[in-house]
Amino acid sequence: ETGVTQTPRHLVMGMTNKKSLKCEQHLGHNAMYWYKQSAKKPLELMFVYNFKEQTENNSVPSRFSPECPNSSHLFLHLHTLQPEDSALYLCASTRTLLGNTEAFFGQGTRLTVV
Amino acid sequence: DAKTTQPNSMESNEEEPVHLPCNHSTISGTDYIHWYRQLPSQGPEYVIHGLTSNVNNRMASLAIAEDRKSSTLILHRATLRDAAVYYCILRDGENSGYALNFGKGTSLLVTP
Secondary structure (H helix, E strand, C coil): CCCEEEECCEEEECCCCEEEEEEEECCCCCEEEEEEECCCCCCEEEEEEECCEEEEECCCCCCEEEEEEECCEEEEEEECCCHHHCEEEEEEEECCCCCCCCCEECCCEEEEEC | CCCCECCCEEEEECCCCEEEEEECCCCCCCEEEEEEEECCCCCCEEEEEECCCCEECCCCEEEECCCCCEEEEEECCCCHHHCEEEEEEEEECCCCCCCCCCCCCEEEEEEC
16 A cells, blocks of 8 residues: 555456546645556556646547546546557546655556557 | 666565666756565555665565665565556656656566
8 A cells, every 4th residue: 555546456458448647645745647558568657747737738639538637646648549549547646746755556457548 | 758678577585585676867956766665456555765775674675786776676575465557657756747657567577
């Protein structure tokens, strides 16, 4: 138990569906991150939020839409995905964006697009 | 982005020490050295981090070279549960917006 909770753990969706991934942390952290991990590949950073403001969008397609209503919650809204978007989606949080703080990761959502 | 270089894979026997190397020759003076590991089908887990001095915690030890261009993660007695991918990452301690960028890491195999 890392203190970062992601739901759902598994999700199967069709290419025309709309779904959302949720991440929450009650560690008092101010920065939250979304990562994508495809099979046999390194983690790819998607988005970074700091104090609810997006600080980084790593050229992610618009079919992925993040939302950060407060420092404890982060969502990833999904619509009209492609089969190649099937991956493990991971959420992380850090106390600040500075490098002397460790990151805590959730267990991830295993997404399958059919 | 300061880069790190790690071996793709390493193998160890159970209950023996493991030394996982990482090269970061372009490290800047404010970069912290972080190590994370990822067990199969799980999210990455923080292991340890340091700036200049060697660090110890309940999970591992981090040995940092004097010129900081390399570091070594030391698992004192490997167990089967330590089989994972280990990532060495640099994070800037002074400039915000420096997210965790993962490479391919080192896949550690522990054999009984």
